[in-house]
Amino acid sequence: MKDYSVIGLAYNKEIRIYTSVSTHLVNEAQKIHQSHPTATAAFGRFLTQSAMMSLMYKDGERLTLKIEGDGPIGSMTVEAINGIVRGFMLNPYVYIKYEDGPKKGKLNVGAAVGRGFIYVTRDWKGNYFTSSSPLQSGEIGDDFTYYYAVSEQTPSAVGLGVLVDRDSSVKVSGGFIVQVLPNASQETIEKVEKIIQNTPSVTDLLLKLQTPEKMLSYLADGTENILEKHEIKYECTCNKDKFRKSLMTLNIQSLEEILNEDKKAHITCNFCKKEYTFDENELKKMLKEKREINE
Ligand SMILES: [Zn+2]
Structure with a gap:
């Protein structure tokens, strides 16, 4: 039941x-x-x-x-x-x-x-x-x-x-x-x-x-x-896009650091412990978007 x-x-x-x-x-x-x-x-x-x-x-x-x-x-x-x-x-x-x-x-x-x-x-x-x-x-x-x-x-x-x-x-x-x-x-x-x-x-x-x-x-x-x-x-309502949006709130310098040092971003949801990974290509794409916004 x-x-x-x-x-x-x-x-x-x-x-x-x-x-x-x-x-x-x-x-x-x-x-x-x-x-x-x-x-x-x-x-x-x-x-x-x-x-x-x-x-x-x-x-x-x-x-x-x-x-x-x-x-x-x-x-x-x-x-x-x-x-x-x-x-x-x-x-x-x-x-x-x-x-x-x-x-x-x-x-x-x-x-x-x-x-x-x-x-x-x-x-x-x-x-x-x-x-x-x-x-x-x-x-x-x-x-x-x-x-x-x-x-x-x-x-x-x-x-x-x-x-x-x-x-x-x-x-x-x-x-x-x-x-x-x-x-x-x-x-x-x-x-x-x-x-x-x-x-x-x-x-x-x-x-x-x-x-x-x-x-x-x-x-x-x-x-x-x-x-x-x-x-x-x-029930948790998290998804990759939500974490992408929160990564996008970081400044360019922080994103560059993650890209250069770790080549990927690993995020674990606090609510459901599900893990999300953003690989090098995804991070590069986000950084590009971020730079375009800042121009
Ligand atoms: Zn979750």
């Missing part, structure tokens, strides 16, 4: 809920980046939340999200549009567990991400809007709950979970965003809060309920009305 999100209204249209299963999506990301378990969990939670957030914008707005933490992962970047995501992290080789306490043995995502900020940039028809908020725990779910409250003025609860298997693959991944709409009564808010407080970990919920529809129904306490279902996936 492919990954997807469902969006629904619940509690007499007072609450909007997004739920997702993203197991394939995060497995794809893990394979591409060869990430170690704690980095996989952090990045997977971030990708899942970004995919859901991109479904909130109806005009196909491209989102660029960045988490800049001072933990060993460093920064993580995700691009998202209509449920399609791609991203990369500075250091994917992070494996930290809780040493003691009630979470002993579990992946310590908070320590891997550290303290810092979330940045969300919306590209709407060439106009860029950036908002940011400080990280709360580095566990991603809490951090976006805070982000939605302060930056989007939409009280929300974000739950995200990635369960990594012994062979480093992803056993299950997914999450939810519960949004309180302006017309919500105090009674409804308390009801939803109670359900969320009593919810086991998101990975337990995923293992038990399996589908976004069942998660939605659980969070909605059976009052849901499903509005939409969207495929979500990890």
